[in-house]
Amino acid sequence: MAAVTAPADTGTTTPAGATATPAGRRRRRRGPSARDRRDYLVFIALAGPNLVLIALFTYRPLFENIYYSTLNWTLGATTATSVGLANYREFFTSPDAASILTTTAVFTVATVGGSMVLGLMVALVLNRRVRGVGFARAAVFSPFVLSGVGVGLVWLFIFDPVVGVIGALLRAVGRTSPEWFNDPTLTLVMVIIVYVWKNLGYVAVIYLAGLQSINKDLLEAAAIDGAGPRRTFFSIVLPLLSPTTFFVLLTSILNSLQAFDLLRIMNPLGRGTNTLIYEAYLQAFAGSNRVGYSATISTVLFGLLVVLTIVQLVLLERRVHYR
Amino acid sequence: MTAVLTPATADQPPPRPRPLSRTNLVATITTGYVPLVLATLVVVLPLVWMVLASFKTSSELLTQRLDVLPSSFAPTNYTTAADRVPFGRLFLNSLVVTAVGSAIKVVLAIMTAYALVFVRFPFKKVVFGLVLATLMVPPQVSVVPNYVLIVGLGGANTYWGIILPGLATGFGTFLLRQQFMSLPASIIEAAELDGAGHWRRMTQIVVPISTPAIATVALVNIVFEWNEYLWPLVIVTDPDMMTLPVGLTLLTNSENGADSYGILMAATVMVVLPVLLVFAAFQRYIVAGLTQGAVKD
Numbered sequence: 001m002a003a004v005t006a007p008a009d010t011g012t013t014t015p016a017g018a019t020a021t022p023a024g025r026r027r028r029r030r031g032p033s034a035r036d037r038r039d040y041l042v043f044i045a046l047a048g049p050n051l052v053l054i055a056l057f058t059y060r061p062l063f064e065n066i067y068y069s070t071l072n073w074t075l076g077a078t079t080a081t082s083v084g085l086a087n088y089r090e091f092f093t094s095p096d097a098a099s100i101l102t103t104t105a106v107f108t109v110a111t112v113g114g115s116m117v118l119g120l121m122v123a124l125v126l127n128r129r130v131r132g133v134g135f136a137r138a139a140v141f142s143p144f145v146l147s148g149v150g151v152g153l154v155w156l157f158i159f160d161p162v163v164g165v166i167g168a169l170l171r172a173v174g175r176t177s178p179e180w181f182n183d184p185t186l187t188l189v190m191v192i193i194v195y196v197w198k199n200l201g202y203v204a205v206i207y208l209a210g211l212q213s214i215n216k217d218l219l220e221a222a223a224i225d226g227a228g229p230r231r232t233f234f235s236i237v238l239p240l241l242s243p244t245t246f247f248v249l250l251t252s253i254l255n256s257l258q259a260f261d262l263l264r265i266m267n268p269l270g271r272g273t274n275t276l277i278y279e280a281y282l283q284a285f286a287g288s289n290r291v292g293y294s295a296t297i298s299t300v301l302f303g304l305l306v307v308l309t310i311v312q313l314v315l316l317e318r319r320v321h322y323r
Numbered sequence: 324m325t326a327v328l329t330p331a332t333a334d335q336p337p338p339r340p341r342p343l344s345r346t347n348l349v350a351t352i353t354t355g356y357v358p359l360v361l362a363t364l365v366v367v368l369p370l371v372w373m374v375l376a377s378f379k380t381s382s383e384l385l386t387q388r389l390d391v392l393p394s395s396f397a398p399t400n401y402t403t404a405a406d407r408v409p410f411g412r413l414f415l416n417s418l419v420v421t422a423v424g425s426a427i428k429v430v431l432a433i434m435t436a437y438a439l440v441f442v443r444f445p446f447k448k449v450v451f452g453l454v455l456a457t458l459m460v461p462p463q464v465s466v467v468p469n470y471v472l473i474v475g476l477g478g479a480n481t482y483w484g485i486i487l488p489g490l491a492t493g494f495g496t497f498l499l500r501q502q503f504m505s506l507p508a509s510i511i512e513a514a515e516l517d518g519a520g521h522w523r524r525m526t527q528i529v530v531p532i533s534t535p536a537i538a539t540v541a542l543v544n545i546v547f548e549w550n551e552y553l554w555p556l557v558i559v560t561d562p563d564m565m566t567l568p569v570g571l572t573l574l575t576n577s578e579n580g581a582d583s584y585g586i587l588m589a590a591t592v593m594v595v596l597p598v599l600l601v602f603a604a605f606q607r608y609i610v611a612g613l614t615q616g617a618v619k620d
Binding site (some may be wrong): 029036039040042043046047048049050051053056057058059060061062065068110111122125126128130131133135136137138139140141142143144145146147148149150151152154155158160163164165168169172197200201202205206209254256258260261264265277280281285286291292295298301302305 | 347354355356358359360362363365366367369370373376384385389392429432434435437438442443444445450453454455457459460461462463464465466467468469470471472487488489490491492493496498508521525550552553556557564567568572575581582587589591594595598599602603606609610613614
C-alpha cells in the first residue's frame, strides 16, 4: 500500500484535476494522474491476493524459521525458551551432522549427475526422426508427473529381496538379492536409482529442446570438415548446449535438495537416506517434535540453497556459451 | 534435414521418398530403434509390472518364481485395498483439493500476470522479481512455520487447511506473464479506445486468446496438486480427510509384509492412473508447461 500513496504524498503535487493551474494542463511528470492512480488500484485488486499469499506462505516462513531456530520449542507446547545459537551449535557439533551433510551431498551429486548424463543420452536417442518417437518421448517423460509415493511403492516392490523382480532375476542366474534395506549404503543407492528413473525424462525433454535448437548447418559443416560423430558431439553439440546444461544443473540441484516423497515412502526412518530436508521433517514431525531444531536445519538448508544459487549465477554463467 | 522442426510433427514420416535399401533399414533399426525401444522399456516395464502385480494373490507373489502374468484378473486386491482405507472418501478428498486448489491458482495467476503486463504501477519490476524468486524457495522449508500458523487458525484436518498455503502461485504467474507479453499490443489498445475497462479487456480479450497457455498452467497445477505429499501428510491426521498419497502411506502401515504388495500395487494403480490418463490426453501441454522454466518438484 505504501508504494501507492508515496508518490502522491510528495507535497508539491496537487491531485490532477483538482486545480486549474497551467501546470495541470500539461502532462505532469511528477506524481501520478488520476488515471494512473485508478490503474494502481486495479493493479492492487488484481495482483494483491496472490502477493499477500506469497508474502504469507512463502516469504514469512523463511524469516519465521530464522526466529524459530533460536528457540527451544516442542511442537504443540505453549511456551518456548530462547536459546540463541545453541541449536546451530548442537547441529554442527553433533555426530549426525556430518552424516546428514554427507548423505545430502552424495544424494544430490549422484542424482543430478546421473539424471543429467543419462538424460542427455536419452535426449540424443529421442532426437532421431523415426516412427513412434512421439510415444517414446511421452513415455520417457511420464514418471516425472507421477506421485512420488506411488513410484516409491512400485520400486520398493521391484527391489524387495523376497518377492521383487530384481531378486528373482538374480536367483535365476544363481545369485542372491542384495540386502537393500539392511545396509544403509545400499538403501541410499536404491533411492538414488529410483530418483534418477523418475526425473530422467524431465532432463531429457529439456535437452531435446536444446538439441533441436542447434543450427543444422553447423553440424553439416563439421561433417564436411571430416569430424566424426564423437568429435562433433564433444566439440560442437556439447558447447552449444551449455545454456541448457546450466539451466538443467540449477533446477536439478534445487529439485534434488527438496526430494522428500521417495525418501519418506521408501525408507521412513531415514537410516542411510537422511538428507537435510528429511532430518528437518523427522525432527519436527516424528517423535521428538523439536520445532526449533527443525527450523535450524531448514535455515541451514535455505542458506545452502542461496549460496549455491549465487555461486552458480556468478561462476557458471560467465562461462556459458550464449548464441 | 530441416524439413521437420517441431516435436509435434516429428513423429510423422518425412514427406520425401526415402530409398529403403537393406543397409539403410539395418542402420535405422540398430541406431534408431534399438536405443529408443530400450529407453521406453526402462520406463514402461516397472509400470506394467505394477499393474500385473495388482492382480496377483499373496501366494502367487511368494512363490519366488518369475511368473509374469497373474493367474486371474479378478480385482480382489482392489476391493481389499478399498476395505482397509476409505478409498472412495480419499478419492473425493483428492478431487476436491485438486479441483479447488488448481482453479483458484489459475485465476490468481491470470489476474497477477495481467496486472504485471497491462496495468500501470510503479515498481512493477520489483514486484515481478519477488514473484519470480518464489520459484527458488523450496516449499519444504516453509512447512513448519505454515504448520504452526494453519493449526493455530484451526485448519488441521480441513480442506481449506490443506489448500490455502499452496495457493500462492509464482510458476503460473511467470508462465502467463510471458504469454501475455507476446500478445500484439494493437489488440489491447483497440479495446482500450473502444472504452473497455481492464476487467473487460482481461476477461473478453486476453483470456480467450491465451487459452492454450492457461490450459498448460491449469494442467501442471492439477498434476502437482494431485501428487502433493508433504503438506497434506503433516496437516491431516484424520483418515477421512486424507488425500490419496497420504492414504497410500496409511495403507503401508497396515500392509507391511512382503505378501501385501498385491494390495499395495492395486492402491498405487488407483492413485497413479488418473494422472497417467490426464497426461496421456494432454501430454503436449503438460510437457511444454513443465519444461518452460519450471523449478517445482
